[in-house]
Amino acid sequence: MKTTLFTGSALALAAALALTACGGSAQSASSQSTSATCPNGGITFGIEPYEDPAKLKPAYDVLANALSKKLECPVSVQVVEDYAAEVLAMRNGKLDLGQFGPLGYVFADSKAGAEPVVSFGTTEKELSTYTAGIWVPKDSPIQAIDDLKGKTLALGSVGSTSGDVLPRYGLREAGIADADLKMDYTGGHPEALLALTNGKVDAAEINSQTLATAIAAGTFKQDEFRQVWTSEPIPNDPITVRGDADPAFKKAVKEAFLSLSPEDVAKVGEFLDVTPPGPLLEVSKANYTPLFELAKTMNLTEKDL
Numbered sequence: 685m686k687t688t689l690f691t692g693s694a695l696a697l698a699a700a701l702a703l704t705a706c707g708g709s710a711q712s713a714s715s716q717s718t719s720a721t722c723p724n725g726g727i728t729f730g731i732e733p734y735e736d737p738a739k740l741k742p743a744y745d746v747l748a749n750a751l752s753k754k755l756e757c758p759v760s761v762q763v764v765e766d767y768a769a770e771v772l773a774m775r776n777g778k779l780d781l782g783q784f785g786p787l788g789y790v791f792a793d794s795k796a797g798a799e800p801v802v803s804f805g806t807t808e809k810e811l812s813t814y815t816a817g818i819w820v821p822k823d824s825p826i827q828a829i830d831d832l833k834g835k836t837l838a839l840g841s842v843g844s845t846s847g848d849v850l851p852r853y854g855l856r857e858a859g860i861a862d863a864d865l866k867m868d869y870t871g872g873h874p875e876a877l878l879a880l881t882n883g884k885v886d887a888a889e890i891n892s893q894t895l896a897t898a899i900a901a902g903t904f905k906q907d908e909f910r911q912v913w914t915s916e917p918i919p920n921d922p923i924t925v926r927g928d929a930d931p932a933f934k935k936a937v938k939e940a941f942l943s944l945s946p947e948d949v950a951k952v953g954e955f956l957d958v959t960p961p962g963p964l965l966e967v968s969k970a971n972y973t974p975l976f977e978l979a980k981t982m983n984l985t986e987k988d989l
């Protein structure tokens with residue numbers, strides 16, 4: 685930003701009066717555009733579409749507004765089109781912050797330099813986790829994941845940790861290749877659940893987060909279905925900062941996130957099965973080591989997102 689140095693008492697007085705007349709807005713705008721907490725006059729926060737965007741946006745707006753107050757900088761939320769789009773947006777400098785699914789973060793790390801800052805804590809101040817699962821109707825002859833050969837399985841989105849890769853990993857461990865059953869990518873977790881409840885498939889992936897949300901909304905009657913497979917606990921989504929951001933900005937963002945109250949993240953926590961929520965807790969790349977190992981085991985590349 686080009687600045688002009690005023691000299692002389694008359695000019696200084698005129699500037700002071702102008703700022704006073706504007707209620708200090710010019711000073712505020714100037715400080716925002718040059719502040720370490722607001723380097724470009726605003727912060728863009730990207731979110732993967734792991735739920736209906738129309739539902740996610742209001743929840744994340746609550747979190748963003750709380751963050752905005754801490755940083756004294758407007759924070760805008762963008763629910764991106766898909767997992768790959770968020771990685772690309774951060775790589776191209778379109779996002780300052782991004783919440784990635786655990787596997788999405790693996791590629792955001794290598795392709796966009798995303799650095800994890802915080803994730804979602806429990807009331808006991810422990811990092812929260814969730815699980816992937818495969819469900820069938822209660823009266824289905826399918827009793828275990830081994831019985832899915834030749835059946836139809838609804839999955840979420842390509843590249844989803846719990847909605848795609850982990851169920852396929854479970855099938856591989858059971859000796860079932862992708863070609864041994866019909867996999868139907870429905871476009872998201874809620875859509876996979878609906879495919880099952882509407883009788884369109886023999887089985888569906890339903891992770892613990894979507895399960896909790898659907899039960900609370902009354903759209904899934906758990907006693908009418910059975911879970912035939914579940915994954916090991918998965919560390920919850922990291923919120924990341926762009927790797928090439930100014931170190932002072934990274935520090936300010938981390939401190940702001942860590943100072944938010946559980947109430948500030950409660951709406952988001954409902955979608956992540958973290959209820960009641962605790963505070964956001966600091967995380968690092970090491971927390972997601974199992975996901976890097978999973979990506980390697982499954983021979984995943986960015987094209988698999």
